[in-house]
Amino acid sequence: MTTSDRQFDSQFDKVENLVHYPWIGCNYASAPKRVLIMGDSHYTVNDEGEFCPEEYDRCVTDKEYTRGIINCAIVNCAIEKGSWKFHTNLQKTFLDESDMDVEGFWNKIASYNFIQEPMKGTHEVPSLADYETAWKCLADVVQIIKPDVCIFVGLRNAKGINVLDETDVKYSIQTLDERISNSSPIRGELQFADGYQLPFYMIHHTSMGYSPQLWYDFLNKEIPEVVSFLDK
Numbered sequence: 001m002t003t004s005d006r007q008f009d010s011q012f013d014k015v016e017n018l019v020h021y022p023w024i025g026c027n028y029a030s031a032p033k034r035v036l037i038m039g040d041s042h043y044t045v046n047d048e049g050e051f052c053p054e055e056y057d058r059c060v061t062d063k064e065y066t067r068g069i070i071n072c073a074i075v076n077c078a079i080e081k082g083s084w085k086f087h088t089n090l091q092k093t094f095l096d097e098s099d100m101d102v103e104g105f106w107n108k109i110a111s112y113n114f115i116q117e118p119m120k121g122t123h124e125v126p127s128l129a130d131y132e133t134a135w136k137c138l139a140d141v142v143q144i145i146k147p148d149v150c151i152f153v154g155l156r157n158a159k160g161i162n163v164l165d166e167t168d169v170k171y172s173i174q175t176l177d178e179r180i181s182n183s184s185p186i187r188g189e190l191q192f193a194d195g196y197q198l199p200f201y202m203i204h205h206t207s208m209g210y211s212p213q214l215w216y217d218f219l220n221k222e223i224p225e226v227v228s229f230l231d232k
Helices: 053-061 065-078 085-094 102-108 128-145 161-166 212-222 224-230
Strands: 035-039 110-113 149-153 170-175 186-191 197-203
Touching (some): 035 128, 035 224, 065 085, 065 102, 065 110, 085 102, 085 212, 128 161, 161 170, 197 212
Parallel strands (some): 035 149, 149 197
Antiparallel strands (some): 170 186
């Protein structure tokens, strides 16, 4: 079974308000392009979409929670069992459907969910404070794992970025003048005091009204070397 690389865990333990360890693919650290893919939120609900207190408690106490979900998605794909749209559409964005090396894809990348507080219902949305905490966590995490590019799955994650005005991290962000799946992609960059710069993109959430081909075309236009690397 594929497992996350744990070499950064002791540093993650020092990141304030980081609830879950990020998934770090076993080939991420040595990759020619380090790619961080950000999910949105964890939802602690049962199969009927209702709040599940036991799942919530497990989510907020298990630092391996995100890694377990990604492992489950990899296994489900390997045995051709149904998986979450978030993962299947994300994989279809970067991988040729005729020869999908799902395990190889996840081995190359780092990933975790941006919002640290789990949602208690399928229609619950994070608070502004949740987004502000998320941006501060991200600023600390990326200085540990140093990705070359970050791709956010979800356009609402731009909220709260101005909390970085309270830090020494500079940023730029713009909504692009094009429409894809009735959404406009977002491009930005984080700039750190030591000179490290992290370009990022925000795309439509992969679990609803999403076209893998259209978003592949967009990302391939913006970051062709990254897209090519992920599909090798």
